Amino acid sequence: MDEIREQMNCRLRETLGDDTRRADAEQLVARVCDVLDQGDTSAEAVAETVREALASSLEQAEAALAQAEQTLRGRA
Amino acid sequence: MSVVGQQTWSLCSIEIHGFLGVGDDGLTVQLDRPVTILIGPNGSGKSTILEAVEWALFGITAVGAAGEELRTPNLDAHRMYIHRGSPEAAVHLEFAADGHALEWRRTRRHTKPRPGDDAVVCNLDGEPVVPDPNELFGVTGELFRRAVAPGQGALQALISGDKTKRDAALDRLFGVELLNNLTLGLSKARFDLESERRGLRAKLDGFRSGLRSEITRRFDERTAARSAALDGEATAEMLTPAAAAASAEALGSELEVAVETRGGDLATLRETFASLRTTADARWSGTGPGERETRLLEVAQTATAHRDRWQKAVSDRLDEETEFGSLVESTGTEEHLDMELGASKDKLAQLEASLNAMNSRIAVLSSAREWIAAQPVSPEEEIECPVCERPMIESELAGLIDVVLASLAGADGEASAVQERVEGARKQIRELSANLDAVSQKREQVGTLAKREQALATDIIHRLRGHAGQLPAQPDVVEAPVATLVKEVLLLGASIAPDGSSLPTPALNDLLGRLAVATRSALQQTQGEIAQTREAAQAAREKVLSLERTIRFLEAEAQLDELDSAVGNVELATASAALDAVDSGVETLLAVIQVADGVSQAEAQARIADVAPRLSSWYERLSSHDSLRGARIDVTTRRDRGGSRNSYSICATSDDGWETGAGPMLSGGYQTVLAVAALCALSDDERSRTSLGLLALDEPTQSLDPDMTTRMGHAVARINVPRLFLTTTEETFADAATEGAGASQVRVIRLRDWTAAGGTRTEGNP
Numbered sequence: 001m002d003e004i005r006e007q008m009n010c011r012l013r014e015t016l017g018d019d020t021r022r023a024d025a026e027q028l029v030a031r032v033c034d035v036l037d038q039g040d041t042s043a044e045a046v047a048e049t050v051r052e053a054l055a056s057s058l059e060q061a062e063a064a065l066a067q068a069e070q071t072l073r074g075r076a
Numbered sequence: 077m078s079v080v081g082q083q084t085w086s087l088c089s090i091e092i093h094g095f096l097g098v099g100d101d102g103l104t105v106q107l108d109r110p111v112t113i114l115i116g117p118n119g120s121g122k123s124t125i126l127e128a129v130e131w132a133l134f135g136i137t138a139v140g141a142a143g144e145e146l147r148t149p150n151l152d153a154h155r156m157y158i159h160r161g162s163p164e165a166a167v168h169l170e171f172a173a174d175g176h177a178l179e180w181r182r183t184r185r186h187t188k189p190r191p192g193d194d195a196v197v198c199n200l201d202g203e204p205v206v207p208d209p210n211e212l213f214g215v216t217g218e219l220f221r222r223a224v225a226p227g228q229g230a231l232q233a234l235i236s237g238d239k240t241k242r243d244a245a246l247d248r249l250f251g252v253e254l255l256n257n258l259t260l261g262l263s264k265a266r267f268d269l270e271s272e273r274r275g276l277r278a279k280l281d282g283f284r285s286g287l288r289s290e291i292t293r294r295f296d297e298r299t300a301a302r303s304a305a306l307d308g309e310a311t312a313e314m315l316t317p318a319a320a321a322a323s324a325e326a327l328g329s330e331l332e333v334a335v336e337t338r339g340g341d342l343a344t345l346r347e348t349f350a351s352l353r354t355t356a357d358a359r360w361s362g363t364g365p366g367e368r369e370t371r372l373l374e375v376a377q378t379a380t381a382h383r384d385r386w387q388k389a390v391s392d393r394l395d396e397e398t399e400f401g402s403l404v405e406s407t408g409t410e411e412h413l414d415m416e417l418g419a420s421k422d423k424l425a426q427l428e429a430s431l432n433a434m435n436s437r438i439a440v441l442s443s444a445r446e447w448i449a450a451q452p453v454s455p456e457e458e459i460e461c462p463v464c465e466r467p468m469i470e471s472e473l474a475g476l477i478d479v480v481l482a483s484l485a486g487a488d489g490e491a492s493a494v495q496e497r498v499e500g501a502r503k504q505i506r507e508l509s510a511n512l513d514a515v516s517q518k519r520e521q522v523g524t525l526a527k528r529e530q531a532l533a534t535d536i537i538h539r540l541r542g543h544a545g546q547l548p549a550q551p552d553v554v555e556a557p558v559a560t561l562v563k564e565v566l567l568l569g570a571s572i573a574p575d576g577s578s579l580p581t582p583a584l585n586d587l588l589g590r591l592a593v594a595t596r597s598a599l600q601q602t603q604g605e606i607a608q609t610r611e612a613a614q615a616a617r618e619k620v621l622s623l624e625r626t627i628r629f630l631e632a633e634a635q636l637d638e639l640d641s642a643v644g645n646v647e648l649a650t651a652s653a654a655l656d657a658v659d660s661g662v663e664t665l666l667a668v669i670q671v672a673d674g675v676s677q678a679e680a681q682a683r684i685a686d687v688a689p690r691l692s693s694w695y696e697r698l699s700s701h702d703s704l705r706g707a708r709i710d711v712t713t714r715r716d717r718g719g720s721r722n723s724y725s726i727c728a729t730s731d732d733g734w735e736t737g738a739g740p741m742l743s744g745g746y747q748t749v750l751a752v753a754a755l756c757a758l759s760d761d762e763r764s765r766t767s768l769g770l771l772a773l774d775e776p777t778q779s780l781d782p783d784m785t786t787r788m789g790h791a792v793a794r795i796n797v798p799r800l801f802l803t804t805t806e807e808t809f810a811d812a813a814t815e816g817a818g819a820s821q822v823r824v825i826r827l828r829d830w831t832a833a834g835g836t837r838t839e840g841n842p
């Protein structure tokens with residue numbers, strides 16, 4: 001697993017260079033590899049890990065939209 | 077411990093108790109030679125012994141052809157390893173390496189069947205060490221299943237007609253299954269995230285679009301409200317809250333209403349407008365002159381229309397009276413006519429009596445004449461007169477009677493004259509009767525008209541009495557003359573006798589005429605006043621309506637401003653920023669997916685590069701085909717469910733370039749040969765990375781004929797591994813392997829048929 005992690009990070013460095021996304025990508029790779037290291041190697045486990053990693057932004061968007069809907073209804 | 081990870085460990089002994097088909101009596105397999113062959117019929121427990129090694133080391137075994145680990149919290153699923161009726165399952169392994177001994181024991185109790193609760197003991201040269209296969213042998217469960225003991229499932233998958241199954245088995249055998257799951261999982265996450273992101277983005281866009289649409293509508297409303305405001309008295313400069321407040325204050329002053337504007341606050345202006353409108357409407361509908369006008373209109377109606385009807389009745393009555401006078405003058409009064417009629421009737425009676433008597437005489441004389449003529453006497457004879465009974469000469473008597481009859485009934489006789497006088501009297505009586513009737517009728521008509529005149533006069537007075545009740549006690553200067561005249565009429569009316577005989581027609585007519593004139597004058601003055609009032613009210617009303625239009629415009633503008641600010645509201649900005657973050661996350665994910673795809677493909681290619689020469693070599697050793705002597709393995713990448721999938725091709729090849737893989741062109745036996753060659757090639761490559769000197773091939777002779785079986789036995793027995801563990805149902809294979817490796821190098825262990833009572837047993841065991 002460490003080998004895979006290293007290969008992916010190496011390729012991320014090659015692909016993204018100094019792009020600000022690289023840190024996020026490496027963090028995502030680390031989270032996914034950690035899950036795989038723990039023994040759950042299914043695609044579902046990987047997908048769920050990624051989903052959790054981006055959950056906060058989605059939840060923030062959902063919450064903001066719900067609040068906006070409520071505000072706009074109040075104005076209508 | 078210095079030996080760990082540096083030695084190649086050989087499995088020397090397997091001791092099994094209460095595991096799967098092995099009962100509590102147990103089974104021990106000594107692997108004291110390089111090659112161990114387990115031979116036995118189907119179901120005798122050959123694979124169980126291999127599974128015991130895997131279970132002992134890892135606590136679980138591959139499940140089914142897929143070769144996946146059993147991962148479940150279900151206790152019964154973990155309890156299935158314990159032999160039915162046994163309290164526990166235990167497997168004891170012994171390894172040796174360059175004078176070192178390593179013991180490994182796993183025990184699972186029926187009461188605690190989870191792998192984590194197993195008792196695992198590992199002693200190296202008598203000293204306990206951490207029981208970690210990866211640490212001790214460099215082997216994980218996954219590596220064990222693909223490089224050390226691939227199992228029948230792997231072999232069956234490789235010869236399956238299902239390409240997907242073959243690819244999945246090769247992914248697993250190449251060790252890139254993990255990478256595949258990684259890319260698939262990343263792609264699935266991307267799909268889910270993008271779906272969710274699209275939904276949220278659509279929602280955000282919907283809000284913005286809805287707001288834009290609402291703004292357009294409100295803008296149109298504002299434009300319409302502005303046009304409406306400018307159509308009134310307002311100018312563009314007046315369409316401000318401050319100007320509207322000034323207008324409201326000016327209007328309030330004009331209408332004498334206190335107003336509050338609070339510098340143009342819209343809510344306050346709206347309340348002020350409502351108050352001003354109420355006041356203006358009240359002025360418009362009006363009291364004061366309006367009520368007086370109503371009263372005067374009612375009096376005027378009585379003094380003109382009703383008076384006209386009364387005057388018509390008076391005129392009719394006077395005309396009738398004139399006609400009556402003329403009639404009386406020409407015919408005489410009813411009394412006179414009545415007297416004349418009586419006298420005429422008496423005279424007629426006398427004449428009729430005289431005429432009757434005369435007619436009687438004529439009748440008698442006529443009868444006497446007829447009798448004389450009938451008598452049988454000569455004219456000179458004397459006969460007795462039938463009337464006077466005196467004797468007379470018949471001719472003289474007849475002549476006398478003829479003379480008398482001529483004077484009475486002749487053309488100029490007396491009777492004819494009397495008859496004429498009777499007719500004259502009758503005519504006179506008829507004329508007098510007609511005259512009398514005409515005079516009587518006319519008199520009655522005059523009386524009827526007089527009563528009607530009286531009734532109308534009484535009605536007028538009654539109406540005026542009603543009007544007088546509506547008049548104010550202190551009428552103003554306009555209404556005072558009318559009130560006075562009404563009182564005078566009522567005073568005059570009080571003197572009229574109930575039968576109307578005292579009706580003062582001229583006086584009443586005069587008063588009513590003056591009342592009509594006075595009422596008309598008062599009405600003109602009142603209507604003039606009303607027109608002035610209404611004009612002022614109309615002006616005020618227009619100003620109120622203008623103010624309302626201005627307020628509407630200001631409200632529309634305020635709503636528009638509010639919506640404008642809503643477009644940029646904090647929540648939408650936050651949502652937009654959060655979605656941008658999600659977008660960024662998805663982009664990052666895409667980059668990771670591309671990298672994972674690349675690593676997966678590179679890994680597969682690298683493994684292929686390592687394995688390909690070995691595969692061809694192994695196939696050459698195993699195959700007896702006269703043409704297909706070599707083998708080739710390739711991998712390409714295909715897209716599947718949003719991720720990359722490796723697509724493998726394993727083919728047997730000929731020297732002239734012909735090649736064929738699994739399918740009708742390659743027999744089942746050669747497919748098995750190709751699959752075993754692949755397993756051996758893969759194992760060769762992987763085993764070098766571990767320190768466990770073991771290779772187990774579980775029944776590699778499926779679908780092989782005796783010659784192929786023999787060739788397979790010869791070939792696999794030469795695999796260079798410290799411990800080769802083979803299972804088979806074929807004696808031919810065992811013999812060939814023994815021959816291939818040399819009898820001293822091979823231990824053949826035969827298993828009996830499995831029974832429920834005895835479980836798995838070797839022939840040496842009872």
